[in-house]
Each structure stands twice: as structure tokens, then as C-alpha cells.
Amino acid sequence: MGSESGHTHTIGLVAHPRNPVAGSVTLIREFAATRGATLIAPEADAARLGADVHPVTAAEFAERATAVVSLGGDGTMLGAMRLVVGRPTPVFGVNHGNLGFLVEVSPAELPVALDRLTRGDFLLEPHSCLMVDGAAAFNDAVVTGTRQWATVNVDLAVHGVQYGYYRCDAVVACTPTGSTAYNYAAGGPVLSPSVPALALTAVAPMTGIDRTVVFGVDDAVTLTNRSGETARVLLDGVHTRDLLPGAGLGVRLHQDAVNLVRFDAATHARRNRVKLSLLDLPMRPDQLLELVPEEIREQAQRLRSR
Template sequence: MKHFTLGLVVHPDRRVLDSVRLIIRHARRTGGVVVARPCDAGQVGPEVEIVTPEEFVERVDGVISLGGDGTMLGAMRLVVGRQVPVLGVNHGHLGFLIEVTPSELEPALDRLAEGHYTLEPHSCLEADDHTAFNDIVVTAAEPLSSLTLDLEVNGLSHGYYRGDAVIACTPTGSTAYNYAAGGPVISPSAPVVALTPVAPMSGISRPVILGKDDRIVLRNPSGDVPLLFSVDGTPAEPLRPGAELPVRLRTDAVDIVRFDVDAYARRNRVKLSLLDLPLRPDQLVELIPQPLREQAERLRQTMP
């Protein structure tokens, strides 16, 4: 990995400097360069080269996200279509997208340098010039108001939504707001889009699953009432009266670094169980790593 340029994307408030210093030391040892954008300069310290956002995207051979899922999503959006590997280090909370903890970062960097990893492709939603790896959420512009939103698929009207919101999500995003709203959990291997109404009052009242080649249009049918849409939880933008929001699924939009796919899957099962995924107690025990189970059994046997 000589002359490898690593780009850092960091959470604006988390304490990530220890991880940054470790990455810098590793890069120097392996002949790499570490860069960041001006918006992250205050978090990464003076030893990281600061480049323009455009130069960042052009130069990086890999991206390391230091934060939670929101930071990871931002890092992924930067390199859509470039096939640049993105490694997440969890300085956040649940971190569904992220495999590596700060304590695991040093061996992860060694494995990255040695090429001992796999790449997990992720799809995204594209809506005009917006990119969402989790979801696009349409709501009323007025607080505590309901929306009316028309759905068109492949040029044909498929009815309308009336309720609090409508969520369009990727398989990755199916465990986020979509899941909380009663939508389905979708396998990452399925190239589909879920449309889930939130608190439906009339019209379409159940989640709808559409394929990667379906042309989806969400339309504001009102002549005078604006709506809002938000992409991956970013600040909302207006969907003006009569305006359309075309949504399509882009497969293999970005590659996430994975070192141990099975361990990552086990961790996410634990996280989903915290969100009330129905598991029996014996199934929950299966989620505990085998070494910890053996250690607990030895301790149990020594107790009177």
C-alpha cells in the first residue's frame, strides 16, 4: 500500500484524536499520506494535510470514517461511483454500518495494508442530485400536519399516501426509520427499494417493495402546499407544489471494508435484538462470542 492516500471523515464532536494519531503513525510507517477536508480540520490536528473537498474526492485511495453511522453515511456519499474502499471506526453508538471499534483499529489498519479484507458493495437511492444510503423521508412542511403524496411507478399511477410521512429506503436503511415505522427488514443482498407510510390515514397503508429497475416518482399533488424531504437525516429541502421527486436505486454504489463478515453479522444481530427483534433467550445466548461463552462457563463451574 505504498503512496496510499487515506482520507479522514470525522464526527464534528466526538473525541477521535487518538484514532487520528494512530492512523498517521501507520501511514508514515507504510508510506501513506493522510488528508482531510477543511470542515474536519479542527478535529484531526495539524499533522493531517488539509485539501479542498474536490481534491479530497480525486486523491483518496481509501476513506476512514471516525464517528457513528451518520459520519459513515457522509463518507460513503463522498465517493459514490469511485469504488474507493470505506472503513468505518465506531466512535458513535449502535453503528449498524460499522465493524471496527477504536480498540480494533490498529490491527484493522495492518490487515488493510496487507490486503486481508473483503469489500461489501452497498446500494444507494438517487433523487435528482441527492444520494441516500439509508433513506429519503417526505413530510409535511407544517409541523404536526399530514401530507398527501402521489406515487407513480414506471409511468403509471399507483395511488397516493396520506399520513405523517413516507419513507423510501435501501436495504441498509431498512433497519433505521423504516423499521421503527413498521417496515420490513431487508437483506443487504436484495436489490430493492421499500416505500413505507408513517401513520397512514388513507390511501396506501402498507409497505411496498419495488425492484432496482423500477422508475419511482413521488409527486406533491397540491397546487399550493409545499412538502419537505430529507436525505439520510440531513436538513430538509422543499418539495414544492406540483413538484416531482424521481427516485431510483443505484446498485454497487460504494464498497465498505469488511474483515470478518460473520462477526459483523453477529454484532448486528445483537443490535437488532436491542430493537426488539423477536429472539428467544436461547437464541440471544448464541449471539455471544464463543470465547466469552466458554469463559462464563468456566466461571460458573468454579462458583459454589
């Protein structure tokens, strides 16, 4: 991320809409200044990040950013990832949110992380997404009713061939990453990130398909609204469009859609396993310790050794 190769790098910032991120922005600003890098951000974020952060459109952001830093939790990280789908741009997250399954770096760890980025001391972890009529979803795409308690009737076709239908509260299409979210809550399977697959799970099915169906990377899935009224389409939890009666929604898996920066893949995986095990309380003392930030654990160790 330095300028040793003779060209100027551009760091794209994506910030949580409410949580304070000024401390991390200051560190990144100082880092960029020492290396002649330019800072850009989507127009909605730039104004509150400082005058030296240049506002750009989503298309300009994707074209210009040579690295992306997400300042927030998983929702912010997913938004950052969607901006650079299909590009080799490295993306890393600084946790200004809650659990942060996708986010590896705490604000206290940011100076060391920036130094390691400069030295190239990191790994790139590819993530797949769903392409839903040209839009990306890294966790899931959901078809649901517009009215409370309304069911949806959805036909399923694969490569244009009709395979069945759903009558349920919602239909969830998920990636392996998103399989532990809404899909899991609906009784769907947990998919290994190493499996290039998408899963379809019905939420509270009444008739039709009532088991999860798993598709491969080459399968072109179409979900057609047969409800007689408009349905909603949510991508990664955000209502992005309506699905009119009779309209179809194309869904397929896009492998290696984005690259996440990992400084310690083993530690990140261990933390995620511990966070997921909150679903299985009570926890052992050694598991609880994994939730304590490393700097606090080290401080406690020094106090005990005195």
C-alpha cells in the same frame, strides 16, 4: 494501502463532529507516515484533526482518496459513504459512536485492522443506495411536512405513469440496509441485503396507499408534492432540501454504490443480529455476552482460569 506499487496513497478521514477521536487519528497518522501516505479530510473536519491532515472540498476528497476511514458511529459512516458514491474506494469505520450497525472496528482493534489492510487481508462488501435527484441516501429518503402534525399529499408515479397517491405523515423510501430503520418503525418489511430493491412505506396513512410497495432496481419512481404547501426532504435523517408544491422528486436504486471493508463478515453479521434483538428483550446470557467487547471477554476468561 502501502506504497510498494510506486504510487502514494491518500487516506481520507471523516470524523464525528463532537466525539473525541484523537487516539485513532494518532494511530492512523503513524500508519500513514510509515508508508508515505497523505491524509486528507473534508474542510469541516480537517482543522481539528491536526496540521498534517489536509483540508479538501467534497469533490477533491472523492477524487483523491484511495481509502476512507470513518471515525464515529453510523451517522458518520453514512456521511463518509456519500462522499465516494459510485467509486471503488474502500471505506471502513472505527466505532466512536453508539451501536454502529455499519461500523465493524473498535478503537482498540484499529492497529490490527490497519495491519490487515496493509496485507490485503479483508473483504469488500458492496452497498446500494438511493439516488434522489442526484443525491445519495444509503438508508432512506423521507418526504414529510414542514409543520408539526401536518400531513403530506404525495402522488406516486413509476416511469412517468401515475400509480396512486399518499395522504400520511410522511413517505419513506428505503434501501435494504435502511429497511430496519424508519421503514421498520413505520411497519414496513425488513428487506434482505441480497435483494436489489427499494421500498416505499407510508407513515400513519389516512387515505390512499396504505401498504408498503417494493420496487426493482430498474424502476424510476417519482414522488410529487400535492400538499399545497412546501414539504421537506430528508436523506439519511438530514434535511437536505424543500419540495415545493407541484414539484417532483426522482428516486431510484443505485446498486453497488460503495464498498465497505469487512475483516470478519460472519462476526459482524452476528453482532448486528444481537444488536437488533435488543428490540426483543429479555436476552439470553449468551446474547448479552456478544455485546461485551472481545478484549474484555478475554480478560474475564483469563481471570476465571486462574
